Each structure stands twice: as structure tokens, then as C-alpha cells.
Amino acid sequence: MTSTNDIRRSFLDYFAGAGHAEIPSAPLVPYNDPTLMFVNAGMVPFKNAFTGLETPPAPRATSSQKCVRAGGKHNDLDNVGYTARHHTFFEMLGNFSFGDYFKEQAILHAWTLLTKDWGISSDRLTATVYHTDDEAFDLWRKISGLPEERVIRIPTKDNFWAMGSDGPCGPCSEIFYDHGEHIFGGPPGSPDEDGDRFVEIWNLVFMQFEQAADEIVGELPKPSIDTGMGLERIAAVMQGVHDNYDTDTFKALIAASENLTGVKAAGEHKASHRVIADHLRSTSFLMADGVLPSNEGRGYVLRRIMRRAMRHAHLLGASEPLMHRLVPALVTEMGQAYPELVRGQALIQEVLQREETQFRRTLEKGLRLLDEATGTMGEGGELDGETAFKLYDTYGFPYDLTEDALRSRGIGVDRAGFDVAMARQKAAARAAWKGSGDAAAGEVWFDIAEREGATEFTGYASTNGEGRV
Ligand code: ATP
Ligand code: MG
Numbered sequence: 001m002t003s004t005n006d007i008r009r010s011f012l013d014y015f016a017g018a019g020h021a022e023i024p025s026a027p028l029v030p031y032n033d034p035t036l037m038f039v040n041a042g043m044v045p046f047k048n049a050f051t052g053l054e055t056p057p058a059p060r061a062t063s064s065q066k067c068v069r070a071g072g073k074h075n076d077l078d079n080v081g082y083t084a085r086h087h088t089f090f091e092m093l094g095n096f097s098f099g100d101y102f103k104e105q106a107i108l109h110a111w112t113l114l115t116k117d118w119g120i121s122s123d124r125l126t127a128t129v130y131h132t133d134d135e136a137f138d139l140w141r142k143i144s145g146l147p148e149e150r151v152i153r154i155p156t157k158d159n160f161w162a163m164g165s166d167g168p169c170g171p172c173s174e175i176f177y178d179h180g181e182h183i184f185g186g187p188p189g190s191p192d193e194d195g196d197r198f199v200e201i202w203n204l205v206f207m208q209f210e211q212a213a214d215e216i217v218g219e220l221p222k223p224s225i226d227t228g229m230g231l232e233r234i235a236a237v238m239q240g241v242h243d244n245y246d247t248d249t250f251k252a253l254i255a256a257s258e259n260l261t262g263v264k265a266a267g268e269h270k271a272s273h274r275v276i277a278d279h280l281r282s283t284s285f286l287m288a289d290g291v292l293p294s295n296e297g298r299g300y301v302l303r304r305i306m307r308r309a310m311r312h313a314h315l316l317g318a319s320e321p322l323m324h325r326l327v328p329a330l331v332t333e334m335g336q337a338y339p340e341l342v343r344g345q346a347l348i349q350e351v352l353q354r355e356e357t358q359f360r361r362t363l364e365k366g367l368r369l370l371d372e373a374t375g376t377m378g379e380g381g382e383l384d385g386e387t388a389f390k391l392y393d394t395y396g397f398p399y400d401l402t403e404d405a406l407r408s409r410g411i412g413v414d415r416a417g418f419d420v421a422m423a424r425q426k427a428a429a430r431a432a433w434k435g436s437g438d439a440a441a442g443e444v445w446f447d448i449a450e451r452e453g454a455t456e457f458t459g460y461a462s463t464n465g466e467g468r469v
């Protein structure tokens with residue numbers, strides 16, 4: 001069996017051998033984009049190189065980039081533990097051409113690496129292209145010899161990439177692996193495409209056009225390439241398993257949490273172990289890159305992920321803080337590739353233990369309140385916004401944790417009601433300041449707090465969808 005660590009190495013070696021400069025992963029907090037919460041794709045550190053603001057590190061580059069998708073446009077938090085292919089933290093393997101090679105070489109490299117070097121059967125592979133991209137369609141047919149029906153034209157945004165409303169954009173081509181008939185799901189573009197049978201493993205982006213205010217205004221003088229392949233997904237393929245959570249790295253982490261809790265990852269407990277293993281990775285890597293839990297911005301996203309894992313630890317019957325005791329297993333699996341984990345280990349463990357000790361003080365009471373409020377509800381029920389807010393405000397339950405806690409029973413949460421309660425509390429806090437006698441100072445403080453908050457909020461609200469708690 002090829003280990004995940006070996007697959008990462010093999011990818012980077014392949015592209016280094018094809019003249020690409022190997023660039024280490026950038027930290028998860030983007031240095032070049034204040035509107036983005038966390039790096040969520042391999043190309044993010046190279047954004048300015050693609051737009052021409054910065055000189056590219058080399059004409060061709062390759063990397064394995066740490067990514068977090070737990071908020072904003074790419075929010076996979078709710079998928080974790082429940083699909084075979086989503087994580088909050090994952091590694092994106094990529095090769096990049098900055099005005100050097102284009103479509104033909106990109107497709108040729110991808111096809112050669114997958115089918116020749118790695119020996120993946122072409123019978124299992126399907127490619128998609130943007131519906132108008134005849135060039136890519138023809139290249140796929142010529143290079144791969146895939147039959148016509150397995151090069152699928154897709155008319156949606158899934159196959160058209162843009163950096164934002166302005167800047168480079170272009171069609172993309174995705175490669176899917178068919179895990180077999182025994183798994184539910186249909187090929188891309190079909191009604192059952194959301195199933196887990198056909199898993200997207202690699203996305204090739206052909207940066208070809210220039211966009212202004214969402215309109216294509218011309219062709220780029222030097223078309224570029226950006227690709228991204230999920231390491232954990234390709235590891236599943238190469239290790240002959242369907243599910244990312246059955247690959248070597250995740251098996252080791254799940255075994256560690258089984259050992260410490262004495263509960264097997266089966267039946268109703270399976271999702272909990274997966275959530276714990278996934279969230280252990282995202283929280284540890286975020287802290288290794290300098291993010292610490294707090295009540296706003298990036299720190300709050302981190303805290304939300306942590307507390308969510310901690311509820312699952314509680315669900316498994318852990319009577320003591322658990323997360324920090326899993327860190328050594330993570331360091332064993334990933335510390336060699338990411339030395340920042342080793343450097344940060346003591347701090348990560350300390351923060352996790354402190355956070356879990358603190359959260360456990362209110363967790364049980366909060367769960368009791370949740371039970372009282374929903375005890376008689378059946379599937380399709382809805383928790384009122386006031387109680388959800390009380391859970392948030394008094395018991396430290398992030399909104400999404402409450403949602404997650406009710407998920408298995410098919411009960412929803414009144415989001416609008418929660419938002420109203422939240423807004424009311426903010427207004428009350430503002431009024432209290434006004435009444436304190438030092439109105440001017442209070443006003444200034446609130447203005448700053450709201451403005452700062454707002455910077456982050458519009459940031460992830462405008463470019464990445466929602467930025468709510
Ligand atoms: P999906 O449609 O499966 O959610 P995506 O289209 O959102 O994937 P891209 O944005 O194209 O993914 O990212 C490039 C590659 O990164 C994907 O082809 C996939 O292999 C991997 N990837 C994306 N999201 C995740 C995730 N949450 N966990 C693990 N791997 C991921
Ligand atoms: Mg996605």
C-alpha cells in the first residue's frame with residue numbers, strides 16, 4: 001500500500017521532474033488577501049503571480065498546500081463525517097504554469113501521472129469540460145482516448161472558474177474516479193451526481209480570459225494553469241478504499257480516538273470518530289499557523305470547530321478532555337511533512353486541553369436545555385431561535401454545533417430567530433454603554449468594534465458567501 005506521505009512525495013517529484021519549482025505550503029492564514037479567512041486552494045498563495053502583481057516564483061511550480069474549508073463560499077464543515085470525501089482541513093496537490101504551458105500540457109501531465117506513473121485504470125476515469133470548451137474536449141479525446149461519453153460537457157459554474165468579479169478566469173476540467181456500482185451516485189452532470197460513487201479527484205483550471213465586472217472583456221496575453229487535487233481523495237483511490245476516512249492517516253487517527261474512548265468507530269459512533277479526526281487536523285494545523293481560539297473572526301471559526309469535536313467526544317462518553325491526547329498521533333502521521341506541527345505541539349495540546357476543560361463546564365447543562373426544548377419533537381421539528389441563542393450566549397454553543405447536535409434527529413434550528421436574538425443583544429450592549437456616562441468613549445469603542453467586525457464580515461460575506469457564527 002502506498003502511504004499518503006509517499007503519494008504527496010510522488011506527486012511533487014513527478015512535477016519537479018517536469019521542470020516545476022517545488023514550493024512549500026504557505027501558512028493557512030493568507031498573507032495576500034484580507035477578504036479570505038483561510039487558504040482554501042493551492043492557488044491562493046499565487047494569486048498575485050497570476051494577476052501580474054507579483055513575479056511568479058518560477059515559470060512552473062508545484063506544491064502541496066494546506067487548505068481549510070470551514071466557512072465562506074467553500075464551507076464543507078457540515079459535510080464532515082457524513083460524506084466519504086470532505087474534510088475541513090485537507091491538502092491540495094497542485095501544478096501551476098504562469099504563462100508557460102497551457103491546456104495540452106496540463107491534460108497530458110494529469111493523464112500521464114494518473115494512468116502511467118500511478119497505474120490507475122482509465123476505465124475508472126471520467127473527465128468534464130466546460131460546455132463551450134471544444135479545445136479541451138478534443139485534447140481529452142486525443143490524449144486519453146476516453147470514449148466520447150466519458151468526456152462530459154458541463155454548462156454550469158462548476159466548470160468555469162473566476163478569481164472574483166475582476167481578473168483572470170476560464171473554463172475548467174475535472175477528473176472523476178468511479179468507485180464502482182455498489183456505491184450510490186451518478187456521473188457528473190447526472191441527477192445523482194451528488195452521491196459518492198463518482199468522486200472528483202482533480203480540477204484543472206485553464207486561466208484564459210480577463211474579466212471585468214463579471215463580463216469577459218478579453219483574452220489573457222499569457223494563459224496560465226492552476227490545478228488542484230485532494231491528497232486524501234487520491235490516497236483513497238490508490239489505497240483501494242472508497243472512503244477518505246479509511247486511508248492510512250485517518251485510520252491511525254480514528255484508532256487513537258477508539259483507544260482513548262474505548263468506543264469502536266461503528267454504527268451510530270462512526271460519524272463522531274470521523275468528526276473528531278477531521279477537526280483534530282484542522283484545529284491543530286490552524287494553531288500551528290498562529291490562530292488561537294477567540295470570540296471573533298478566524299479565532300471563532302477555530303473555536304467552533306473545536307467545540308464541535310468536543311461535543312462528539314462527549315457523545316462517545318469521554319469523561320475527561322480528549323482532543324489534546326490525540327495530538328501525538330497526528331504528529332506521528334504528519335509531523336515529518338509539516339514540522340510546524342512538531343514545533344507547535346506543546347502549545348496545541350495546552351490550548352486544546354484548556355478549551356475542552358472550559359467547554360465541558362457548560363456543555364452538559366447546555367445539552368440538558370437542548371433536550372428539554374426538543375424532547376417531544378419528531379423529525380421535521382424546529383428549535384426556536386431564542387433557545388438556540390441562549391445556548392450560544394450562556395452555554396457557549398456555536399450555532400452550527402446546535403444544528404449538528406440535532407441533525408441525527410432530523411430537527412432544524414430557526415436561524416432567523418437566532419439572528420434576531422443576537423441583534424437584540426448587540427443593541428442592548430450598545431445602549432448599556434451609552435448609559436454608562438462616558439458616552440463618547442463608548443460610541444468610539446463600538447464603532448471600532450463594529451467596523452473591525454464588519455471588515456471581516458463583509459470580507460467573507462461578499463467573496464465567500466456567509467460569514468455568520
Ligand atoms: P467537491 O465538488 O467534491 O466538493 P470541489 O469542486 O469543491 O470538490 P475544488 O474547489 O475543485 O473542489 O478543489 C480541487 C480539489 O480539491 C477537488 O478536486 C478535491 O480533490 C479536493 N477537495 C475539495 N474540497 C475538499 C474537501 N472539503 N476535502 C477534501 N478534498 C477536497
Ligand atoms: Mg466543494
Ligand code: MG
Nearest residue numbers: 158174200203
Ligand atoms: Mg466539484
Ligand code: MG
Nearest residue numbers: 174200202203
Ligand atoms: Mg472542483
